[in-house]
Amino acid sequence: MAASTHSLSRLHLQIPSIRIPTSCNSCPSLSLSSLSSQNSFLGTLSFSITPHSRLFPISPTTKLRSITATISFNRPTSNPDNAAAEQAAKWSWRAIKSFAMGQLEARKLRYANTGTEALLMGIIIEGTSLAAKFLRAHGITLTKVREECTKLLGKGDMFYCSPMCPPLTESAQKALDWAVNHKLNSGENGEVTTTDMLLGIWSEKDSPGHKILAALGFDDEKAEELKTLSSKPGFHEG
Incomplete structure (x- = not known):
């Protein structure tokens, strides 16, 4: 029962070790420090990726750094x-x-x-x-x-x-x-x-x-x- 129980009041999903390069001189920068949206059922949805990084074709010689993505749901009540x-x-x-x-x-x-x-x-x-x-x-x-x-x-x-x-x-x-x-x-x-x-x-x-x-x-x-x-x-x- 515990395994199938979900609460919309707070839900975290962590995705570890997504490999993104720390530097690349030939590619545009990607900044996704925070993306958020809100609705009255799931509440606030926020998506954040840190640190600031650049997109590029991955090569074996490129230094890579792990990032963590966190998705959070908050469900506010419509009736106090x-x-x-x-x-x-x-x-x-x-x-x-x-x-x-x-x-x-x-x-x-x-x-x-x-x-x-x-x-x-x-x-x-x-x-x-x-x-x-x-x-x-x-x-x-x-x-x-x-x-x-x-x-x-x-x-x-x-x-x-x-x-x-x-x-x-x-x-x-x-x-x-x-x-x-x-x-x-x-x-x-x-x-x-x-x-x-x-x-x-x-x-x-x-x-x-x-x-x-x-x-x-x-x-x-x-x-x-x-x-x-x-x-x-x-x-x-x-």
């Missing part, structure tokens, strides 16, 4: 009243991947924000979770969701460049907050899963994600069926 509770919430790796895939999908569609429709597509793209399999079993596929999304929201401007991390819409943030609160209020000790995310999307009645699901045949009865499946003894999404 739930700050303590959200810090205790753990997210399954499938939920984290689904969010990342949803954010990428928003960029591919050239949308300015990551909405509930993008979160829904992220769940389907991840593909291995109970929620994704349940949707496919009921005929809700990525192609159909994209088609409904285009009908509802239109196509993105082909000349528009989406942010690196498109911020969450208000309804998407509420859907994720619902997922956290649902897990914590259930009294279960497990992780926030893609099922919680999907039910959170469904809880936002006026959101694009809810409307797309409804148009493709998802309803309250199916939501209860999914909730029942995820509540079976011994179920663990991972």
Whole structure:
């Protein structure tokens, strides 16, 4: 269980011993002292490489120095009243991947924000979770969701460049907050899963994600069926 537990409050990834030359007179300099972006789900993403170095074709005679890359995630809460509770919430790796895939999908569609429709597509793209399999079993596929999304929201401007991390819409943030609160209020000790995310999307009645699901045949009865499946003894999404 410990191995599969992920907290979005703080995550470090260190990549040691990437070989970069300390000097090269023929190549432009590369300075990546700090790159950062922020969204309300993952919070601040910072990427740093030290020391200052130059890019060049590596040769055996060149002096090399190791560098360390650090990626940090901080998840601020959108609701101060739930700050303590959200810090205790753990997210399954499938939920984290689904969010990342949803954010990428928003960029591919050239949308300015990551909405509930993008979160829904992220769940389907991840593909291995109970929620994704349940949707496919009921005929809700990525192609159909994209088609409904285009009908509802239109196509993105082909000349528009989406942010690196498109911020969450208000309804998407509420859907994720619902997922956290649902897990914590259930009294279960497990992780926030893609099922919680999907039910959170469904809880936002006026959101694009809810409307797309409804148009493709998802309803309250199916939501209860999914909730029942995820509540079976011994179920663990991972």
